[in-house]
Amino acid sequence: MKHLLTFLILITSIISVPAQQTQKPVLHGKNWMAITGKPLAATAGAITFQKGGNAVDAACAMLAATCTMWDVLSWGGETQALIYNPKTKKVIAINAMGIAPTGATVAFYKGKGYNFPPEYGPLAATTPGTPGGLMHMLANYGTLSLEQVLSPAIQLAAGYPIEAQAANSMERGKEMIKQWPYSKKVFLPHLGEKREAPEAGEIFVQKDLLETLTKLVTAEKEALKKGKSRKDAIMAAYERFYKGDIAKEFVRGSQEQGGLITMQDLAKWKPLEEEPVMVNYKGIDVYKLQQWTQGPVMLQALNILENFDLKNMGYNSAKYIHTLYQSMSLAFADRDFYYGDSYMPPAEPMKGLLSKEYAKQRAGMITYDKNNASIGPGDPYPFEGKTNPYIPLLKNRGFEMDTTRRNFAPTHDLRNGSSKVEYQERLWLGTTSVETADKEGWVVSITPSGGWLPACIAGNTGVGMSQRMQSFVLDSTLNPFNVVEPGKRPRVTLTPSMALKDGKPFLSFAVQGGDTQDQNLLQFFLNVVEFGMNVQQASEAANINTNQLWLSLGGTKTDDRKPKPGQILLQNSTPENVRNELKKMGYTLEFDERTSGPINGIYFDWKHGSFWGGSSNHGEDYGIGW
The missing domain is CATH 3.60.20.40 (Gamma-glutamyltranspeptidase, small (S) subunit)
Structure with a gap:
């Protein structure tokens, strides 16, 4: 028994x-499905579907929204995707991982006493991959304009009621955030008070990021006025981020805080299929x-x-x-x-x-x-x-x-x-x-x-830098295929x-x-x-x-x-x-x-x-x- x-x-x-x-x-759904890390970002996907967008358009809108809401990532991070194309009946892989910048060598990091690259700050940053990955996917497999897809994220950057998860992460990380002037400006609007980060439900405004996203849409509009195709207009925005004034400010702000990323690093990087x-x-x-x-x-x-x-x-x-x-x-x-x-x-x-x-x-x-x-x-x-x-x-x-x-x-x-x-x-x-x-x-x-919190923001772009350098090794005994090297x-x-x-x-x-x-x-x-x-x-x-x-x-x-x-x-x-x-x-x-x-x-x-x-x-x- x-x-x-x-x-x-x-x-x-x-x-x-x-x-x-x-x-x-x-x-359950029969027309579309949109799932992601934040309720408002899922709503961004739903809005995009309701505009007539396809699953790629909606995914790009949700990606932009989650980056803007600091859902453990930022616009300076990395994106990797699988896309099923019903026309070819094949799965496509998108590699929008940034690269190690100029000067990121084993000798450099070991000279600073590291066994691995650091977890936080400018020296943890690879080049941004998410903006390029998003625009590549949208240009090649989406149907809507960049302006339509970024509209929810732009509204969020102009101000949204921040949720407790992100707000509390800012408060917990405030001592580290204070090391970086551009991060302090964004994440700690109540400096000198007992709680210096936003409260849950407070309208969180990101003026610099709003300007950056608006610049991308402006570049697209200007290209369309010149008779460029939808795809080329989106890639004009891509060029502005990686080679234009956005890139210059990103590099300036990174290097001012001790980072290694150069204009050449941004210009030579590209997303890959x-x-x-x-x-x-x-x-x-x-x-x-x-x-x-x-x-x-x-x-x-x-x-x-x-x-x-x-x-x-x-x-x-x-x-x-x-x-x-x-x-x-x-x-x-x-x-x-x-x-x-x-x-x-x-x-x-x-x-x-x-x-x-x-x-x-x-x-x-x-x-x-x-x-x-x-x-x-x-x-x-x-x-x-x-x-x-x-x-x-x-x-x-x-x-x-x-x-x-x-x-x-x-x-x-x-x-x-x-x-x-x-x-x-x-x-x-x-x-x-x-x-x-x-x-x-x-x-x-x-x-x-x-670019998760506490993130180091690069200059007046509003863009938090990646922390993915820490996934390299400095010792080939650990992994001879993953030793840090520029590019x-x-x-x-x-x-x-x-x-x-x-x-x-x-x-x-x-x-x-x-x-x-x-x-x-x-x-x-x-x-x-x-x-x-x-x-x-x-x-x-x-x-x-x-x-x-x-x-x-x-x-x-x-x-x-x-x-x-x-x-x-x-x-x-x-x-x-x-x-x-x-x-x-x-x-x-x-x-x-x-x-x-x-x-x-x-x-x-x-x-x-x-x-x-x-x-x-x-x-x-x-x-x-x-």
């Missing part, structure tokens, strides 16, 4: 989530951006997991959690050593890393009795017919795995001694996401980021996702949260595909997080970034029997009510000709469908 009761409890715990009532309703990487998981084609992001790590994990019967293990059973953890640890070990800018040498061994044969070899390393604390990078080179030139380097890696406790929160906006409430806020913060789809078949998934892109955590089934859109999804992004997206995908959850259930479901990886963000010392083998974050409701089994396997358990950043996703219901939208309950993310 005792064994039967235990079995029933276990079964109940396994099947309860797919059947549960969600905290937020599923979104590229082929996404893809693997097939049980008949579903899953797409990610190339290895300058961490996106392929999810594809590697799927290849490994395809060797196991996950459904029969049961959702979040001890065996399932263990298998997930081991698979992610194997994939992240490869990410940490082999991923980097695909446009600069050396060439990453992606064919081998994404091969099914390599995944099968890695899957064979998983045992069910304990966590493997010594997992390291594998050798994918034989799987593309080559010899690994980095075997000596791998053998000489002198860093030991540190098993002491590490904070699971993303380090964006991190403060020592902060309260539990602030910790929770940081756990939800990170990259934002933008998901759109329309009845014509266009689908967009974006994970923009960079190079850092290997980032930002990772939009898209899946096609039978040649048609199946899922479009993305999430906030640094190194946890592909952990959470992997589980979201499996929740839908293996456990039959709808997108809202899958976005709210309990996930696990692992820290058995090298951190991509936060801390300028090697010890700040080291992996924590066996450390696992579980949801508070994890059953006692599952906890006990995991402890026996050598895991160190941590618990929280929320174990994921906000996941946003769209499911394509071809049977009924409609969209299902999911928007996580873990932040301020919001969706509107019609």
